[in-house]
Amino acid sequence: MDQIRFGVIGLRRGHSLMAACRAVGNAQVTALYDLDAAQAAQAAAEIGARAYTELEPFLAGPIDAVVVASPVPFHAAQGIAALDAGKHVLSEVTACCTLDDAHALVQAARRTSAVYMLAENCCYYDEIELVKRLADQGRFGEVYYGEGDYVHDCRSLFYAPDGSLTWRGRGDLSVYLTHGLGPLLYITGDRVAEVTALTVPGGKFDLRVTQPTMYLLQMVTAGGRCLRTRMDYISPRPHESTTFFALQGTAGSYESLRGFGDQAKLWLEDEHGASSFRTPARWQPLADQAAQVIPDRLAAPAAAHAGGHGATEYWMLRDFVAAVRGEKPSPIDLYTGLDYTLPGIYALESAAAGGRPVRVADPRTW
Ligand SMILES: NC(=O)c1ccc[n+]([C@@H]2O[C@H](COP(=O)([O-])OP(=O)(O)OC[C@H]3O[C@@H](n4cnc5c(N)ncnc54)[C@H](O)[C@@H]3O)[C@@H](O)[C@H]2O)c1
Structure with a gap:
């Protein structure tokens, strides 16, 4: 896998994670999904990506991995849908809001070989x-x-x-x-x-x-x-x-x-x-x-600081990309992410x- 094609859901926090994607290399953002059609269209035009306002076509598109940066109540359902579509998932925190959703996430992760990582950037x-x-x-x-x-x-x-x-x-x-x-x-x-x-x-x-x-x-x-x-x-x-x-x-x-x-x-x-x-x-x-x-x-490149919280988003994205490429396990996999949540x-x-x-x-x- 040369370039990992990312789709990003939620275009406020999503912008920080997109900036980190660009800094990491080996990754490009090719699709954006937000309920706000104008926001999705404008952000997509800026980076030459495709804009979506519905989840299903977004997940069916040519993407390998999904960044879930929508409001917390949507993380579980969107993460599960992405895993079921065979996409790797980097989910914003927290992983879910209820025990039922936690169980459903575990079942979804067991149905797929796709990587899940909780984006707890403070660890970075x-x-x-x-x-x-x-x-x-x-x-x-x-x-x-x-x-x-x-x-x-x-x-x-x-x-x-x-x-x-x-x-x-x-x-x-x-x-x-x-x-x-x-x-x-x-x-x-x-x-x-x-x-x-x-x-x-x-x-x-x-x-x-x-x-x-x-x-x-x-x-x-x-x-x-x-x-x-x-x-x-x-x-x-x-x-x-x-x-x-x-x-x-x-x-x-x-x-x-x-x-x-x-x-x-x-x-x-x-x-x-x-x-x-x-x-x-x-x-x-x-x-x-x-x-x-x-x-x-200390040797992080200047571009590593584009995510908004020091270089945390950069190091986190690097780990996620390495996990997707099969170079190492997801450091905050679903079980660990649920331990945090x-x-x-x-x-x-x-x-x-x-x-x-x-x-x-x-x-x-x-
Ligand atoms: N780790 C961090 O440091 C950090 C910082 C900020 C936010 N966050 C996380 O990022 C996520 C988003 O936070 P935010 O501040 O950007 O929220 P926000 O409400 O400001 O923005 C959410 C965006 O998602 C869109 N949206 C809302 N519901 C949606 C849905 N069902 N499907 C697709 N798009 C939808 C909205 O139109 C909006 O553009 C939250 O989970 C939050 O916890 C993490």
Whole structure:
């Protein structure tokens, strides 16, 4: 397969992923599908692709892979339709909104040899890759705790030009958990076994926005780790830093930046010395590790930054293209993508029961 022909669904976020496709090479965008006919036609004319406003003819066209970048409630159905049409799927997050859709996705993936990958780009931040490589080398010792917050004031995306609520404003998307949780599971290679969720009630800024204002999730993993995440895209605050990650191990600790001039930091016992109450060690800049641990990432071409979130979309598309070409497995295959997604769905059950712990299924056993 020389050039992988991509079809892209959903032309807002889809534009970022198209830019990444162009930067990666070995890939061209040949078809665009959006319910908004004018938008599809204009974007298609700009890149010499074909525009579609219906799914069936789009999937029947000359494409090898589909980027699903429509609103979250459509991901499962469109992903399943694409897999059933024999197309490889790169699906935006989250993978699905309900357990029924999760089961249907698993069945569809088992019916085909096509590749599925969840497009959790936060796993592709240089910093997350750096921390993962250090963790894989055992530099943190046994990692037993992680924090992964996604706190991003997205309220401007809740309203259509006429003031009505969009799908985000209506809360049609379950718990948008993967930006915070995905990187923790990527670093540790673990999955969540049990989730406990608390919520702050909705309606604080607009009575029509009834979804919870924020979720606070505490999780226990199959590997016995404790994870905590705050998922909040409503609370008003500066946009300076929208994710926060922390890791604690028996021989090391890491915290990403919070903003306001601080920097990501870590302490590794084997490099920075033991820490004790009387002779405490000091945090060190995480950036000091980059040249040695992620030289490949630092050498990314300038075009790699076209996707909008650093070079995350570029590295993610490279992995997807390599998986489609059979050069390596999909790093966030459907089971892993569901590991990132399902705790958010079970969290709704836990929150409704006042924070009762709820077991999280392993989709590999379905
Ligand atoms: N990973 C990230 O950093 C990131 C960033 C932004 C958005 N996203 C994800 O991308 C997806 C799209 O988000 P957005 O902000 O672009 O949403 P949006 O509502 O701004 O735009 C959605 C686009 O899809 C079209 N559309 C709506 N329903 C459709 C359907 N059933 N079939 C085809 N097209 C349809 C709309 O006309 C619009 O052009 C969401 O899943 C979101 O979670 C991810």
